[in-house]
Each structure stands twice: as structure tokens, then as C-alpha cells.
Amino acid sequence: MNTLIAYAGKTGNTAKCARRLAIRLKNVTLVDLNVEEVSPNDFDAVIVASPVYSHKFERSVQIFLRTYQNILENKLFAVFVTMVEYGTFNKVIAKEIAGPLRKNAVAIANFGGEVNNLTPFGWHDKIVAKSMIKLESKKHPIEFLPEAPQKFIEELKKVNWD
Numbered sequence: 205m206n207t208l209i210a211y212a213g214k215t216g217n218t219a220k221c222a223r224r225l226a227i228r229l230k231n232v233t234l235v236d237l238n239v240e241e242v243s244p245n246d247f248d249a250v251i252v253a254s255p256v257y258s259h260k261f262e263r264s265v266q267i268f269l270r271t272y273q274n275i276l277e278n279k280l281f282a283v284f285v286t287m288v289e290y291g292t293f294n295k296v297i298a299k300e301i302a303g304p305l306r307k308n309a310v311a312i313a314n315f316g317g318e319v320n321n322l323t324p325f326g327w328h329d330k331i332v333a334k335s336m337i338k339l340e341s342k343k344h345p346i347e348f349l350p351e352a353p354q355k356f357i358e359e360l361k362k363v364n365w366d
């Protein structure tokens with residue numbers, strides 16, 4: 205079985221999670237959708253990974269999901285996101301992943317996330333990010349969820365995804 209991990213992001217969190225996941229599965233091709241295009245056609249299984257910014261997936265991930273929706277509906281398919289506003293997870297997933305794709309997904313997981321590099325963002329986004337962190341850090345630590353990748357892999361293994 206060959207697996208595509210198609211991911212994107214702005215500050216490296218999602219990339220880091222994608223690389224860590226890749227070494228725990230066999231025969232993986234990692235593609236940064238902000239750098240290159242890829243078709244899921246040549247793969248048996250596809251993991252899509254995105255950060256959440258302003259309650260949305262990264263643009264290149266949105267485009268990938270829309271372009272290949274029909275193909276992805278007929279593959280082994282799973283998604284993880286990195287994010288910090290955990291309370292919005294279900295709403296973001298419902299908005300960003302089409303119903304039939306959600307139904308077909310083996311796993312859809314929140315891996316948590318860090319916010320430690322605001323350099324790529326403009327002043328407005330910096331203010332939004334800082335106030336979001338202030339609020340969320342009262343509810344939970346702003347960090348990766350340590351058990352999420354293991355749980356995700358266990359879901360994949362249930363359907364003999366390796």
C-alpha cells in the first residue's frame with residue numbers, strides 16, 4: 205500500500221506533524237501543497253493535513269480537497285489539523301470537508317498546535333493571534349496534543365492501513 209501525505213502550512217507545525225507521521229507508516233510520499241501539486245490518483249491511501257487560520261484550512265489544502273473530492277471519496281482517506289481553538293474543531297471540519305468525504309474518512313483528528321512564530325503575519329493577524337492565545341491558554345496549554353498522533357494511527361490500523 206502506498207500513502208500520500210498532502211499537507212501545507214505557514215510556520216512549520218503541520219509539516220512537523222506530517223513528517224513524524226510519515227516515519228510511522230510504510231511507503232509514504234510527503235508533498236507540501238504550497239510548493240508542488242500532486243494528484244491522489246497514484247496512491248492507495250491519502251492523508252490530508254492543514255493548519256487552521258481564521259477558522260479555515262490553508263488555501264492550497266482547500267483547493268486540493270475540492271479538486272480531487274471524487275477521487276478521495278474512493279480512497280482510504282484521513283485528515284488531521286493543527287490548531288489551538290479546540291472548541292471550533294467540529295465547525296471547521298464541517299465547513300472545510302464536504303459531507304461525502306467526511307463520511308469516507310477513516311479518521312479526522314485535531315493534533316493541537318503551537319504559536320511561536322508570528323513573523324509571517326501582518327499586524328492585524330498578530331493582534332488576532334495574541335488575543336486568541338490569551339483566551340485559549342485559560343482553557344488548555346497551547347501545545348501539540350501528545351496522544352493525538354498515536355490515536356490517529358490506531359484508527360488507521362483498524363482498517364489495515366499501513
Ligand SMILES: Cc1cc2nc3c(=O)[nH]c(=O)nc-3n(C[C@H](O)[C@H](O)[C@H](O)COP(=O)(O)O)c2cc1C
Pocket residue numbers: 212213214215216217218219254255256257258259260286287288289290292316317318319322325329330332333
Ligand atoms: C494569525 C493566526 C491565526 C490563527 N487562527 C486560528 C484559528 O482560527 N483557529 C485555530 O484553531 N487556530 C488558529 N491559529 C493557530 C494555528 O492553527 C496553529 O498555530 C497551527 O499549528 C499553525 O500551523 P502551521 O505552523 O503549519 O502553519 C492561528 C494562528 C495564527 C498565527
